[in-house]
Amino acid sequence: MKIRKGAVLLSLCMLVQAGLVGCSGGSGGKAGNEQPGKGGEPAVSHEPVTLSFKMNVGSITSKEGFMAVFGDKIKEKFPHVTPEFIAPDITLKAILETGQQLDIYYDSFANTPTNLLQNGLQYDLTGLMKEHKYDLSPLEKTSVDAQRQLASGGMYGLPVSIDSVALIYNKGLFNQFGLPYPKDGMTMEELYDLTRRMSRVVDGVHYYGFGTSLGFVMSLDPLAPSFIDPATNKATMSSEKFKLIFQSLTGLFQVPNNEYDKTTLTYSAQLKLFGEQRLAMLLGPNALGTRYFADKDKALDWDLTTYPTYKEAANTGPQNAPGYFYVTSNSKHKDAAFQVAAYVTSPEFQKHLARKGYVPALQNADTVNEFGKELPFLNDKNVKALFTAKPAPIANLTRFQAIALAEVQTAFNDLQWNGKDINTVLREADERADQKIAAEMSKSK
Numbered sequence: 262m263k264i265r266k267g268a269v270l271l272s273l274c275m276l277v278q279a280g281l282v283g284c285s286g287g288s289g290g291k292a293g294n295e296q297p298g299k300g301g302e303p304a305v306s307h308e309p310v311t312l313s314f315k316m317n318v319g320s321i322t323s324k325e326g327f328m329a330v331f332g333d334k335i336k337e338k339f340p341h342v343t344p345e346f347i348a349p350d351i352t353l354k355a356i357l358e359t360g361q362q363l364d365i366y367y368d369s370f371a372n373t374p375t376n377l378l379q380n381g382l383q384y385d386l387t388g389l390m391k392e393h394k395y396d397l398s399p400l401e402k403t404s405v406d407a408q409r410q411l412a413s414g415g416m417y418g419l420p421v422s423i424d425s426v427a428l429i430y431n432k433g434l435f436n437q438f439g440l441p442y443p444k445d446g447m448t449m450e451e452l453y454d455l456t457r458r459m460s461r462v463v464d465g466v467h468y469y470g471f472g473t474s475l476g477f478v479m480s481l482d483p484l485a486p487s488f489i490d491p492a493t494n495k496a497t498m499s500s501e502k503f504k505l506i507f508q509s510l511t512g513l514f515q516v517p518n519n520e521y522d523k524t525t526l527t528y529s530a531q532l533k534l535f536g537e538q539r540l541a542m543l544l545g546p547n548a549l550g551t552r553y554f555a556d557k558d559k560a561l562d563w564d565l566t567t568y569p570t571y572k573e574a575a576n577t578g579p580q581n582a583p584g585y586f587y588v589t590s591n592s593k594h595k596d597a598a599f600q601v602a603a604y605v606t607s608p609e610f611q612k613h614l615a616r617k618g619y620v621p622a623l624q625n626a627d628t629v630n631e632f633g634k635e636l637p638f639l640n641d642k643n644v645k646a647l648f649t650a651k652p653a654p655i656a657n658l659t660r661f662q663a664i665a666l667a668e669v670q671t672a673f674n675d676l677q678w679n680g681k682d683i684n685t686v687l688r689e690a691d692e693r694a695d696q697k698i699a700a701e702m703s704k705s706k
Contacts, residue, residue: 307341310597315347315356317368317376318584322349331605334613338604342597353380357591364592365602367421370407370583371480374660377417377587384590385415389599400606401624404583407655418585419602420622422614425652426481426579428452428569430542431535432562434459434468443542443566445643449509452542452569453516459541460518467539469521471513472531474545475673476666481580482506483653484571488665489694491657494702496665496694498672499687508683509571511673523678536561544568546582565643567650578650583622661698668694 314327321327324346332344347356347363353376356363368376377383390397397405397416404420411417430443440458447455456470479485486502489495497503514521524530534540536558568579586602588595604610611623615631618639633639671693672686681689 308597309341309343310594311343311345311362312364312594312598312601313345313347313362314365314367315351315353315363316349317366317372321367324348330614330617330619334610335601335604339597339601342601353382357382362591362593363589364594364598366587366589367584368587369424370404370411370585370655371658371662373411373417373585373587374658375663377589378411378660382587382589382591383412383417384588384592384595385412385417386419386588386599386602387415389588389596390416392596393599393603395603399625400622401581401583401652403581403652403655404585404622407583407658408585410657418587419606420583421586421602421605422584422619423622424546424582424584424620426478426544426546426568428542428544428566429535429563430566431538431540432564433538434541436562437538438468442564445567447566447569449569449571453513455542456513456516456519460516462518467518469525469531469534469540470516470519471542471544472521472528472534472540473510473513473543474528474531475510476669477528477546477582478544478579479506479510479669480656480662480666481582482510483568483574483577483579485580485653485656487657487659488669489659489661489698491659494659494661494698496668496691496698498665498668498690498694499684504683504687505573507669507672507687511676511683514677520677526677535563559638574653576651577653580653580655583655661694661701664694664697664701 314331316327316331321330324332327346328344332346335342335344345362347361351361353363353366355361357380363382366377366382389395397419400420401423404423405416408416408418408420428443428447432442435442438459438461440455443452443455452471459468459470461468480488484502484506486497486500488497488503490497498507513519514526525534528545531540531543531545535543570577586605588598588602592598605614606622608623608625608628611621611628612631615621615628616634618633618636620632621628633644668690672690675681675686675689676683
């Protein structure tokens with residue numbers, strides 16, 4: 262899930278791996294106030310404490326929603342903990358300016374440099390993991406590795422859920438035009454072929470073959486490099502590797518009858534076109550795909566298949582977009598907050614999340630088998646096809662990722678409507694990004 266405001270948190274792409282999260286009581290607990298964990302679960306402190314949570318995810322927008330997914334179960338496990346929900350309209354800036362308590366912050370990996378790091382809220386959990394003998398190894402590996410990179414070998418947050426990218430297709434449209442459905446393992450070349458065959462104008466109605474959320478998908482593409490080199494803070498969008506994926510994805514919008522104008526190119530407009538039976542295939546964030554259509558139109562006939570593959574990475578799926586529980590630097594209850602975060606990654610809690618349609622960070626078969634059990638609309642969907650791909654390693658992030666993403670969109674606009682060639686638009690994107698990054702870096706000197 263890139264987890265975003267306005268998005269419903271649901272992802273489907275996962276690996277099935279064996280393993281259990283292990284946490285047991287450490288030597289740093291207070292005598293008489295801490296009970297050793299059982300069965301590999303974290304130690305339980307009995308010191309009464311209020312923990313404040315800020316959830317930067319679109320599926321949790323109210324206290325009621327927070328309690329249903331997280332708070333009630335946390336309270337059940339830790340009766341001495343009072344979970345407090347911070348309303349979405351209270352910004353991190355406001356929290357810092359007013360000195361409001363913030364113990365656990367839930368956000369996506371992509372948002373972490375901008376939201377957590379720039380506000381100085383990061384806290385390395387290494388010491389607490391050692392104290393509580395917490396084992397990271399059962400958790401989805403690329404999510405752990407990405408956090409290690411971000412924290413220079415440390416660990417700022419524990420992965421709780423994982424978003425990714427799926428190809429959602431409109432079965433009704435394929436039936437209408439008598440064409441075969443997209444299939445698992447489809448290559449990028451086959452995607453182009455289906456896009457050509459499905460893009461058409463019939464009786465004055467424009468049908469589009471393909472759409473995508475370009476920035477999000479490019480960020481998670483199996484071949485996507487870091488948009489900004491973390492060693493130099495220079496943009497890399499004119500590199501050959503970046504050019505390959507940019508050309509592959511933007512070229513689909515140049516297929517005859519699949520050209521969009523400025524009013525239909527936005528992802529929200531494409532979601533609407535899909536629901537109106539005018540868009541055949543949509544490659545985008547799972548959180549703004551499957552659950553969106555289930556909630557909007559239960560009669561819409563759609564299904565899922567794997568992310569199209571490249572010959573350069575035939576057996577590799579897209580990168581993951583994990584969501585983490587971060588224990589913040591200004592928390593006065595870091596030990597208790599860590600115990601809660603550790604519990605949320607435990608087998609018990611991860612199964613609870615999986616049933617509600619959150620792709621779990623704990624990737625064992627028992628947890629995977631619980632996925633979507635509280636979501637009947639997934640019963641007839643090809644969800645199993647999305648469990649098999651090996652995810653690509655998550656590209657390194659810097660705090661300037663948002664700058665790069667904005668320039669990717671500008672480059673696409675220049676390519677699509679301003680008559681510029683691909684080499685020019687990417688070179689100019691690098692130049693603009695480098696200028697903006699230099700300006701941002703000068704502010705911090």
